[in-house]
Amino acid sequence: MTVSSPELRRISPPLALAALALGLGLGAHGQEPSPETSTDPWPDTSAEPALELLSEWHHYGDTTTPEWSEAPPEPEAGWFTLEFDAPANVEERALELRSAHVDEAWIVKLNGVALGTLPRQQEVRRLLLAVPPGTLRDGPDLLEARPPKVGDDITLGGLRLLERGYREALGVRPLAVQVIDRATGAGVPARLVVLDAGGRAALLHYPGQSGHPTRSGVQYTDAEGRALPELGAGVWTVHAMRGTEWSHASAVVRMPEDSGTAAVQLVIEREVDTRGWLSCDTHLHTYTFSGHGDATLEERVMTLAGEGVDVAVATDHNHQTDYAPTQRALGLSAEYLSIIGNEVTTDLGHFNAFPYAREASKPNAKLKDWGELDADIRGHGAQIVILNHPRWPKPEEGPFGIEKLDLMSGDFGSGLRLPVDAIEIFNSSEPPERWKMVLADWFALRNSGSRVYGVASSDSHTVANPAAQGRTYLACAEDDPILAGEAAIVSAFQRGALSMSQGLFLEITADGAGPGEQITARGRKVAVKLRVAGASWANATRADLFLDGRRVRSEPLFKESGSFDHKLEFMLELPGHDCWLVALAQGPAPTGGWWTTLQSHLAALSNPILIDGDGDGAWRSPREIAAAMIDAHALDAAALGAALSEHDAAVAIQLATLWKQRPAASASFADAQALCAHSGPHETMMYRLLIEDSDAR
Amino acid sequence: MIPPRSLPLQMLAVAATALALAFAANSLHPQGLESSRDYFAKPQHSFQTVTMEEFTDFVTYLEDEAGDIVYLDARRSGQYQTGHVPGSWNVPRNDPAALEAALGALQVAAYVVIYCQGGHCEDSIFLAEDLVYRHGIDFSIVHIFEPGWEAWQKQGGAERAGADR
Amino acid sequence: MSARPTGWNLPRPLLRVALGAVFVGYGWLKFHDPYAYLKSVHEYGVLDGLKLGSMPVENLAAIGVPALEIIGGLLLALGIWRRGAAAWLALFLAAFTAMVFWRSLDPTVDPEHAQWWLRAFDCGCGTGKVIVWQKLTMNAVLLTALVLLGLRRDPELQAAP
Structure with missing residues (x-):
């Protein structure tokens, strides 16, 4: 399997471990694994009258597996085929089977009709499949299970053709769900999560026939907020949610044993005020055009509506997908503005590029030079280029690892000048806390003079992994994304008027200016206003302010109950030179199986506000400030040290970087000592960076 | 070399030779010890x-x-x-x-x-x-x-x- | 020749060379990494806090003992100041043997073994982890050899007219 998305890569090691553990377990016990495990979600059908097709365990595939004790070590055939006789069916029937050691999606077909796929699980799994009317015929019937490709060995057994139909035997019936917006009283698209009494994802039956994106325990509504999950008898909890800004509602539903149906209405409301901002997911995939994951184009378009996002950028791998025709067909055009983009997937890294015109040709993903690649991506029409997950798949194997980004200087060991507009800091499909590493990268880059911005996205490839859980808020005077239009969105990305979100909303101003803007400080203080808001299911426990990538303020946050909208104001002390300000908020992720996330925490992070601290009207980065100081005091290390004592640690680190790059002849050891000795609060640090480090070398 | 016959004198001679050579070798040893440093004092720090x-x-x-x-x-x-x-x-x-x-x-x-x-x-x-x-x-x-x-x-x-x- | 003890198959000087070589080896292992040896001296805790002027006695031991073993072993092998060298080696060996025994009584040095003689720990003798009974046996053999071959007045010399 070629794995090229964070979520897939993340899932495979546990699977491999589970496989190993199970393999050892079976070998050790040497007995048939118990099929009726507690994780078996299917109702007991052992008393159902049935035609026994295959009672023993059999082995199919192409590899000898002596460690599997339940079936013969030698495969009987490359795949499973069985001829049997059963009367033609006018009514629906059900096929029961058990499988184990399944890695690939083996397709089960009866007389050429696909009934479903085997669960990709190492453990023994029982599975029931509906046999539609007319599938069985008079004369011999042919049942098959075939892998999509060779190289997978499975065991199969316990095949029974139930007399009764699937719906009848399992007691399945639809639950009519209506999700309502409290403000308007009208239906609103949403994501439903259905859990059983034990908090596990419910089996949603007939997933392919509902017309709704449906996976284990998850279904999205249509444009009117209606969904129709098919459930068995029992007690279920149905949760409705709609992304970052909306409340969460749930109801306990009892599906009766008889054939009666049930209905439930769930009322949610917008709880987070994001006026002046539009939410945008810049990283979205479909199975249709990316070739992996599982969300078809139609499903992606519906899931986006259910997550309440304002702007969606379609970024399939090396493909420019247009959501608009599908949105129109599904009545979802007004829900969000879609933009055609492309995740240009190259050896250098993955780049989200947008907007592209419908007829635009594709950039060349085979280019191996950063400058050429960036030019080619833009040459096809893109105005925004984002470097995705710079530390994926592993910190040292992602682009920033390969290019050897130095976290002290912010320079790349390879000499790379990063040409992109932004990097992905929050990617909700990445491992938890990976964003913190990218944050350190970003701080270093910004201090070295790079003007690269930070964005947040979901990188969702599937229905279950929520789209837009990571999302970027962009400043926009028009609150209707359709009216705002593509140009306003692009402009916000170009200006850096952006705030990153993973479950929390954060808004910051300094003397009235927001992210991407520049202010000239009057005096040594600036008035900072900070808003941290979240829905009732969310919480934020701390807000931090960073100047030049160093924390200067940390405030604990508390909420009583329900949604929250913390408004904080500070007079923030400035270092007296140009600097940049960002804010970060963090909180715990909600608990409960209804909240699907790969992340351990909620977070929000602003983009920089540039503060012209020396009042000269221009803004310079710590690198530029350090360079100017070295120029001004080229011949007097003591004076340079004294000047440095009036600057912050970021400038000191940049100055040390530049000092070490000077030709050896121009910097004597005595100069370095004089610089350290006069650098005031930075003396210890400068001594370490300039004297100890050169000793070590 | 005329060996002193008495055991105490021999021991004194051995000890003096060994110690003199010990300190000489220690000073030449790349990982020699600093003789007056207390290696097991509780380390001082201001954290x-x-x-x-x-x-x-x-x-x-x-x-x-x-x-x-x-x-x-x-x-x-x-x-x-x-x-x-x-x-x-x-x-x-x-x-x-x-x-x-x-x-x-x-x-x-x-x-x-x-x-x-x-x-x-x-x-x-x-x-x-x-x-x-x-x-x-x-x-x-x-x-x-x-x-x-x-x-x-x-x-x-x-x-x-x-x-x- | 009548004074020559019976049962000796090897000439005594050769045995002394072998015995001396053992101590040179022990000394060299300690001298090789002075700080590691200092740490094992410290772990015994007997000299902890003692000072000779400004010098911690543990440092003196860590610097002096390996040299004494090497020099003592060499002198023993060469037969120069033989008895003095053997006396020092025997003194230190006896002291260290007592300390190893004392330490082996502490169950925390090796919680896996209830019997003290089965416990294994790094005695700081230079050879890494040792099992107590083996170490004590070895030391007893060495100590006997030191007394018989080094400390005793040479019977050959005594027998000379």
Whole structure:
């Protein structure tokens, strides 16, 4: 399997471990694994009258597996085929089977009709499949299970053709769900999560026939907020949610044993005020055009509506997908503005590029030079280029690892000048806390003079992994994304008027200016206003302010109950030179199986506000400030040290970087000592960076 | 050479020769000892410390908080693999890559606790100095858990083996 | 020749060379990494806190003992100041043997073994982890050899007219 998305890569090691553990377990016990495990979600059908097709365990595939004790070590055939006789069916029937050691999606077909796929699980799994009317015929019937490709060995057994139909035997019936917006009283698209009494994802039956994106325990509504999950008898909890800004509602539903149906209405409301901002997911995939994951184009378009996002950028791998025709067909055009983009997937890294015109040709993903690649991506029409997950798949194997980004200087060991507009800091499909590493990268880059911005996205490839859980808020005077239009969105990305979100909303101003803007400080203080808001299911426990990538303020946050909208104001002390300000908020992720996330925490992070601290009207980065100081005091290390004592640690680190790059002849050891000795609060640090480090070398 | 016949005199001669050669060899030895340094004095540092009780509270009750507390294990990676405080980052001495991997978490943490093996081990202090005086991490959030891993293990504190991050 | 003890198959000087070589070896292992040896001296705790002027006695031991073993072993092998060298080696060996025995009584040095003689720990003798009964046996053999071959007045010399 070629794995090229964070979520897939993340899932495979546990699977491999589970496989190993199970393999050892079976070998050790040497007995048939118990099929009726507690994780078996299917109702007991052992008393159902049935035609026994295959009672023993059999082995199919192409590899000898002596460690599997339940079936013969030698495969009987490359795949499973069985001829049997059963009367033609006018009514629906059900096929029961058990499988184990399944890695690939083996397709089960009866007389050429696909009934479903085997669960990709190492453990023994029982599975029931509906046999539609007319599938069985008079004369011999042919049942098959075939892998999509060779190289997978499975065991199969316990095949029974139930007399009764699937719906009848399992007691399945639809639950009519209506999700309502409290403000308007009208239906609103949403994501439903259905859990059983034990908090596990419910089996949603007939997933392919509902017309709704449906996976284990998850279904999205249509444009009117209606969904129709098919459930068995029992007690279920149905949760409705709609992304970052909306409340969460749930109801306990009892599906009766008889054939009666049930209905439930769930009322949610917008709880987070994001006026002046539009939410945008810049990283979205479909199975249709990316070739992996599982969300078809139609499903992606519906899931986006259910997550309440304002702007969606379609970024399939090396493909420019247009959501608009599908949105129109599904009545979802007004829900969000879609933009055609492309995740240009190259050896250098993955780049989200947008907007592209419908007829635009594709950039060349085979280019191996950063400058050429960036030019080619833009040459096809893109105005925004984002470097995705710079530390994926592993910190040292992602682009920033390969290019050897130095976290002290912010320079790349390879000499790379990063040409992109932004990097992905929050990617909700990445491992938890990976964003913190990218944050350190970003701080270093910004201090070295790079003007690269930070964005947040979901990188969702599937229905279950929520789209837009990571999302970027962009400043926009028009609150209707359709009216705002593509140009306003692009402009916000170009200006850096952006705030990153993973479950929390954060808004910051300094003397009235927001992210991407520049202010000239009057005096040594600036008035900072900070808003941290979240829905009732969310919480934020701390807000931090960073100047030049160093924390200067940390405030604990508390909420009583329900949604929250913390408004904080500070007079923030400035270092007296140009600097940049960002804010970060963090909180715990909600608990409960209804909240699907790969992340351990909620977070929000602003983009920089540039503060012209020396009042000269221009803004310079710590690198530029350090360079100017070295120029001004080229011949007097003591004076340079004294000047440095009036600057912050970021400038000191940049100055040390530049000092070490000077030709050896121009910097004597005595100069370095004089610089350290006069650098005031930075003396210890400068001594370490300039004297100890050169000793070590 | 005429050997002194009496045992005490011989012993004196042997001792004098051995000691003279001992100090000469020690001064030439690349890893020779500094004769008047007290190698086992409690190392001096100006960082804040956490007691065993505080450390226990952190690990027990605050494990799931919003990444507020970052634990750094300054021991060698082999020791870390054998057992460490759950969720801790392994940042051995002279391993800049390990430090850089943890740097982002340190920059947004509210509280950093560093430990090493215990018994006056110094690696936690060296690491704390690196954080503050090389990477500009706020001095006020850096803490050292002086009792160290040995004391933690002795009192049955939570531990995890293998790679954690 | 009548004074020559019976049962000796090897000439005594050769045996002394072998015995001396053992101590040179022990000394060399300690001298090789002075700080590691200092740490093992410290772990015994007997000299902890003692000072000779400004020098911690532990440092003196860590610098002096390996040299004494090497020089003592050489002198023993060469037969120069033989008895003086053997006396020092025997003194230190006896002292260290007592300390190893004392330490083996502490169950925390090796919690896996209840019987003290089965416990294994790094005695700081230069050879890494040892099992107590083996170490004590070895030391007893060495100590006997030191007394018989080094400390005793040479019977050959005594027998000379």
